[in-house]
Each structure stands twice: as structure tokens, then as C-alpha cells.
Amino acid sequence: MVTISDIARLSGVAKSTVSRYLNGGSVGSDTRIKIEKIIRETSYIPNSFAQSLKTKxxxxxxxxxxxxxxxxxxxxxxxxxxxxxxxxxxxxxxxxxxxxxxxxxxxxxxxxxxxxxxxxxxxxxxxxxxxxxxxxxxxxxxxxxxxxxxxxxxxDDERSAYDLCRLVLNKGHRRIAFLGVSERDQAVGVGRKIGFIKAVSEYKDANAICYETGFGIEEAQIKAEEIIRQNRPTAWVCATDNIALGVMKAAHNLGFRVPDDFSVAGFGDYEIAGIMHPGLTTVKFFxxxxxxxxxxxxxxxxxxxxxxxxxxxxxxxxxxxxxxxxxxx
Amino acid sequence: MVTISDIARLSGVAKSTVSRYLNGGSVGSDTRIKIEKIIRETSYIPNSFAQSLKTKxxxxxxxxxxxxxxxxxxxxxxxxxxxxxxxxxxxxxxxxxxxxxxxxxxxxxxxxxxxxxxxxxxxxxxxxxxxxxxxxxxxxxxxxxxxxxxxxxxxDDERSAYDLCRLVLNKGHRRIAFLGVSERDQAVGVGRKIGFIKAVSEYKDANAICYETGFGIEEAQIKAEEIIRQNRPTAWVCATDNIALGVMKAAHNLGFRVPDDFSVAGFGDYEIAGIMHPGLTTVKFFxxxxxxxxxxxxxxxxxxxxxxxxxxxxxxxxxxxxxxxxxxx
DNA sequence: ATATTTTTCGGAACCGGTTCCAATTATATT
DNA sequence: AATATAATTGGAACCGGTTCCGAAAAATAT
Incomplete structure (x- = not known):
């Protein structure tokens, strides 16, 4: 590896001069040319470790x-x-x-x-x-x-989940499933679930059931199919858009239609949410x-x-x- | 910032000893304990620039x-x-x-x-x-x-595009649109287009039209709507899955159904391709x-x-x- | 022509580590 | 106890740059 000392030696100057040249200090025009030439020929590239050591x-x-x-x-x-x-x-x-x-x-x-x-x-x-x-x-x-x-x-996981769930409740839904993730995830797993539960609890006649899955689409789909078979919520609030996609796929697989047979909502506003059909109602997080x-x-x-x-x-x-x-x- | 010399000074040894301690060299048990203590107290963290300078x-x-x-x-x-x-x-x-x-x-x-x-x-x-x-x-x-x-x-952009286009042709399509991207992109822009054209050119009665758009879904959608209005290909080969999504959205917006009204194929096998409905035929690239x-x-x-x-x-x-x-x- | 200022340059110290070597100390062997 | 061997330690050099300082050279002023 070619170092600044090599450049100095080859161009017959001190390495401090080369350093000065590299950092725009005062260098005579003929030395400048010499150094330039050598650097070009050797395709010298400074070592940023060495630089950072002194100059942080x-x-x-x-x-x-x-x-x-x-x-x-x-x-x-x-x-x-x-x-x-x-x-x-x-x-x-x-x-x-x-x-x-x-x-x-x-x-x-x-x-x-x-x-x-x-x-x-x-x-x-x-x-x-x-x-x-x-x-x-x-x-x-x-x-x-x-x-x-x-x-x-x-x-604002909790508050947005609350708002979203209120929206679902306002549409008339009373049997709502929440498909969330592990509570070790404080934000997605806990916050969104709490907001959901809070909104549901304000409606005496509303019924909430919480389930848990992973972040993958397929995992959510399998879980959702399972849930649909034993229970028939009219709406799903899903902790992420990917989970919502899994639910929609499950619905489709089992012959149900969204939103005719059940409503689905998610979190994230992934690009696909606006492209797919039906478009996915979701919380956009910017x-x-x-x-x-x-x-x-x-x-x-x-x-x-x-x-x-x-x-x-x-x-x-x-x-x-x-x-x-x-x-x- | 606390350095190895600080540690050495505080524990009353030479910095070479501290270095040896840090790198698992031979250190006496009492010096080991002293150094350990100081390092913990000062929460010393080695500077990786300095390390890399010598040891690459x-x-x-x-x-x-x-x-x-x-x-x-x-x-x-x-x-x-x-x-x-x-x-x-x-x-x-x-x-x-x-x-x-x-x-x-x-x-x-x-x-x-x-x-x-x-x-x-x-x-x-x-x-x-x-x-x-x-x-x-x-x-x-x-x-x-x-x-x-x-x-x-x-x-294998060219070959896969050729294969994909052959598949489209085998389905009976003869009026096929290719929605590609800028030819400054040698692989996606040029390779896939060439493969497409090559396959089409092997069918005397087949008709290919090539268009260009960007990588975004929405951009592709707008372009596709435009194309659909003036021309009505029966199949679309799109240079990426995102472009294919744009085309499908455009079709939907204009009241056409996929694959009933036209077929669509893409490249990439993005996760959504298998989840959406209809599923997107595409080239998976692993x-x-x-x-x-x-x-x-x-x-x-x-x-x-x-x-x-x-x-x-x-x-x-x-x-x-x-x-x-x-x-x- | 001389004095003064400015520019250019080399030498040396330094950044924070690692590593080699020699010196010292502890342990094992006879 | 004397010697051989092994483990531990400190000092110094080094990695590849930057920067400070003073000397030399050049440019400018007197």
C-alpha cells in the first residue's frame, strides 16, 4: 500500500508538505506539480484511519x-x-x-x-x-x-391504535379481532394493543379478541385462517400492514370478500396498501x-x-x- | 475521551500491558484485576481507528x-x-x-x-x-x-426476459406491450428489453410495442393508463414487479380485469406478487x-x-x- | 543594496493503539 | 541452593496521517 511517506520520498519533499498539498495548504507551484504527478502515478489514496486518529x-x-x-x-x-x-x-x-x-x-x-x-x-x-x-x-x-x-x-402507537379502532367501531363493527405481535415489542406489540383495547372498552356492546402472530405475511395468513375457522369477527385490526395482507389473503383463500364479509385495517401504509384492491385502511406513519x-x-x-x-x-x-x-x- | 494510556496510568502499568490484557495476552492475575477495575470505572472503549492503523x-x-x-x-x-x-x-x-x-x-x-x-x-x-x-x-x-x-x-436479464415472453406468446398473446425503464440501466433497461424483442421476433404474427417509464408504481400506473387509452395490448411484460403493479392498478382504474381483459407479467417476485389477487406471474431472481x-x-x-x-x-x-x-x- | 514581510518547506511531536524485545520475576528441575 | 525455564512486564518503535514551529527562500518594501 502506498502511503504519504512514499509520496514524499518519490517527490523529494517532506511528508508534511504532501499533507499540506492534500489539505489545500500553501505549496509552491513546482512542488505542487511534482506531488500531483506522483500521486496520480501511484494512485495514492489516503488512509482514513490515520486521518481520523489525529483529526477525529x-x-x-x-x-x-x-x-x-x-x-x-x-x-x-x-x-x-x-x-x-x-x-x-x-x-x-x-x-x-x-x-x-x-x-x-x-x-x-x-x-x-x-x-x-x-x-x-x-x-x-x-x-x-x-x-x-x-x-x-x-x-x-x-x-x-x-x-x-x-x-x-x-x-404514537397507542393513540393511533385508539383512533383507528374508534373508526372501526363507528362503522358499526362490534365483534373485532386484533391480530398483534409479541409483547416483547413494546411499541408494536403493547402500545397498539392497548390503544385498541381502550377504544373497544368504551363500547359496552363491543367485543374484542386479541391474537398474536409474527411479522411475516404468510405467518399471519395461516394464523388468520385458523381464527376464521373458529370465530368470525366482522372486522380485523392488524398490528402491521403485512399482517393485514395476510388476513386479506386468508379471507380470499376461504372464500370471503373484503370488505363485504369483513373489514380489515392495518398500520404502516406500505406502498402496496394504496395499490391493491381493495385499498387497505391503515395508519400512515411518515x-x-x-x-x-x-x-x-x-x-x-x-x-x-x-x-x-x-x-x-x-x-x-x-x-x-x-x-x-x-x-x- | 479516555485512552489506553489513561488506563495504564491509572492502574500503574505500561500501556503495552493494558493492550496485552485487552487482547488476551499473558497478564498476571493481580494486574488483571487492577486493569479490569479501572476499565470498568472509566467505561473505556478502544478507538478502532487507532487499532486498525497498526493491525489493518x-x-x-x-x-x-x-x-x-x-x-x-x-x-x-x-x-x-x-x-x-x-x-x-x-x-x-x-x-x-x-x-x-x-x-x-x-x-x-x-x-x-x-x-x-x-x-x-x-x-x-x-x-x-x-x-x-x-x-x-x-x-x-x-x-x-x-x-x-x-x-x-x-x-440473467436477457434470457429470463426471453423465457418469460415465450411463455406469454405460448398463451396465445400476439399484441404485447413491454413497459421498460431507461436504457441507461444496462441490465433492467436494455437486457430485459432485448430478451423480450428476441422472443417476439420469432413469431411472425406477433406484435410488440415498447414503452418506457420509471421505477415507481404510480409513474407506471399513469403511463399504463395513457397507453391503454390509445392502444389495447392483450398482454403486458413489465420490467419490474412494481411496474406490473402499476399496470394492474391502471387496468383496474379503467374498468378492466386481469387476467380476463389482459395478462400481466413482471420481474422480481416481490413478496406482494404471491399475496395479491390475481397473483403476479413473474421472474424470481433469488x-x-x-x-x-x-x-x-x-x-x-x-x-x-x-x-x-x-x-x-x-x-x-x-x-x-x-x-x-x-x-x- | 539592504531590510522586512510573506511564502514555502522540513523536522519533530503527536493521535491511540499494537508488537517486538529485553529485563525482571516467579516457578520448576536437578 | 543453584540453575533452567516459563510467565509477566515495561520501553521503544511503529502504523499513516496532521499540525506546530522555526528555518530557508522568495517576494516586496525601503
């Missing part, structure tokens, strides 16, 4: 994502990236592939790389996480989950905007400006046909 | 992706990550957000970070790219695009498997083992209902 680099923000193939994650990442670029920051992405151990490892790895801050798109927060939060001397921002003492940017918020909040943290402990992203209920037809029950 | 780190592979919110990209990344982990390599993701300039910058940035190799999920290869390829003294693997002199792992291939190929390059210049990933045509009903034309 407070312009990199690390992000840790639980998975790469998720609409929410990737949109949020885009938002973060977009916002960081406007401030001349760079984004470093580390994937933990749904593995909590890897997630924690990634936090430490970013700390070793001396990033200016860490944005964690979190799922479950375990004891190792909190230990890391305590130990790491880096600003950390949690997105999508809340944890006491840590800056958090959360989706992930990209959330990413931008996360990034600018992190900028503030890095610069020592005051930031609220808990922030909320916006949401909006998008009504589409999957909830359209208020039928007689 | 040939165990990081950089990847550059054109966008984060793409099914193909994210699945491929997952495959790369999965495979690299089995070999104790790490993956560094840089996003270029569809910006060729950023893409090239990212290549140089990875080179400065002295990664062991670079996997580039490419779209368009311009002159700056080729300059970078020449200059960078790092193994580079192109995925999804081919460029002479560069190791490439490509999807992106995750491609990612794994890319990673193990990169391992070989890094280790100086021989690798073929051009490799092909697998593909398979998945027949679903969108092409199901051979109707009388």
Missing part, C-alpha cells in the same frame, strides 16, 4: 437497524440520510438482523468507531441494551421505542419524515442543544376501501 | 447500494451480510440514493477506509465509475450489471441467494483465488394467475 471525525452518525428488508426501516433510513447530508454528516448503517445480541454488539462497534451519535431503530430493549446505554459515552436516540432516561422518538426528525434531533444532541426526552412523530389514518362498506351485522 | 483490518467488505427502499437491494444486502458473517467478515453499507456522483464518492470513501473489497449494486456505469475501478486498488464486484474487465455477478454468492465470490477475490469474470445468478419463472386464462383473441 465528529461528522458520522451511526444507525443500527433490526432488519434491512422492512419498509419502515428503509424509509426511516432514507429520511435520516437525507437530513444528515444537508448538514454534511455521514450515515453509517449497521444491520443486526433481528438479533438482540448483534444489536448490542453493533452499538459497541459504533462507539469504538467514535461516531458522533447513534440512532437505534429498536425493537426490544433488554438489559444488555440498557447497560450499553449507560456505558457508551455517545448521544443515543431511540426511534420507534421508548426507554426511560433515553432520548426517544416514537410513533417514516421518512420520522427519519429526518431523528437526524435533526441527533444534530441537536451532538451540538449540546436541548432536546425533549420523548418526541412523537406524526401519523394519519388513511381510509380506503377495506373498511368501506358499513353492512348490517 | 482485512475483514470488512464495503457495499454500495443505489437505494435503500428497494426489494432487490435489501434482499441482496441480507444475503451478503449473512454470508459474510459466516466468515467473520463485516459489512459496511453506503447509500448513494440513486445519485451517480455519490456512488463514485462512496467507492473512494470505502477505499480510504481500506476495506478488503467492494460490492457495488450498480445501476448505471459512467466514465467516473470506470476511472474509479481503474484507480482503486481494491477488489470490486459488480452485482446486477456487467462491465468489461470488472468481476460481475449478473442476473436476490438473497445472489447476495450470498456475491459475498462468497468476494471472499475468493480477497484471498486471491480464481474467480470467473462474469457469473450468473439463478432465476425461475413463477406462474400465477395474472397470466392464467388463455382467452380467445
Amino acid at each position: 471525525r465528529p461528522n458520522i452518525i451511526g444507525t443500527v437497524v433490526p432488519r434491512l428488508d422492512s419498509y419502515a426501516s428503509s424509509r426511516t433510513l432514507m429520511g435520516i440520510d437525507e437530513q444528515l447530508r444537508t448538514q454534511d454528516y455521514e450515515m453509517l448503517i449497521l444491520n443486526s438482523n433481528r438479533d438482540p445480541r448483534r444489536e448490542v454488539e453493533n452499538l459497541y462497534s459504533l462507539a469504538r468507531q467514535k461516531v458522533a451519535g447513534i440512532i437505534l431503530l429498536a425493537t426490544e430493549i433488554g438489559p444488555e441494551h440498557t447497560a450499553a446505554f449507560r456505558e457508551l459515552q455517545v448521544p443515543i436516540l431511540l426511534v420507534g421505542q421508548q426507554y426511560s432516561g433515553i432520548y426517544s422518538l416514537i410513533h 417514516y421518512q419524515e420520522t427519519g429526518r426528525m431523528a437526524a435533526s434531533c441527533m444534530m441537536k444532541l451532538v451540538n449540546g442543544q436541548p432536546v425533549e426526552r420523548v418526541m412523537h412523530s406524526q401519523y394519519k389514518i388513511i381510509e380506503r376501501e377495506s373498511l368501506d362498506i358499513p353492512f348490517v351485522l | 483490518r482485512p475483514n470488512i467488505i464495503g457495499t454500495v447500494v443505489p437505494r435503500l427502499d428497494s426489494y432487490a437491494s435489501s434482499r441482496t444486502l441480507m444475503g451478503i451480510d449473512e454470508q459474510l458473517r459466516t466468515q467473520d467478515y463485516e459489512m459496511l453499507i453506503l447509500n448513494s440514493n440513486r445519485d451517480p456522483r455519490r456512488e463514485v464518492e462512496n467507492l473512494y470513501s470505502l477505499a480510504r477506509q481500506k476495506v478488503a473489497g467492494i460490492i457495488l449494486l450498480a445501476t448505471e456505469i459512467g466514465p467516473e465509475h470506470t476511472a474509479a475501478f481503474r484507480e482503486l486498488q481494491v477488489p470490486i464486484l459488480l452485482v446486477g450489471q456487467q462491465y468489461s474487465g470488472i468481476y460481475s455477478l449478473i442476473h 436476490y438473497q441467494e445472489t447476495g450470498r454468492m456475491a459475498a462468497s465470490c468476494m471472499m475468493k477475490l480477497v484471498n486471491g483465488q480464481p474467480v470467473e469474470r462474469v457469473m450468473h445468478s439463478q432465476y425461475k419463472i413463477i406462474e400465477r394467475e395474472s397470466l392464467d386464462i388463455p382467452f380467445v383473441l
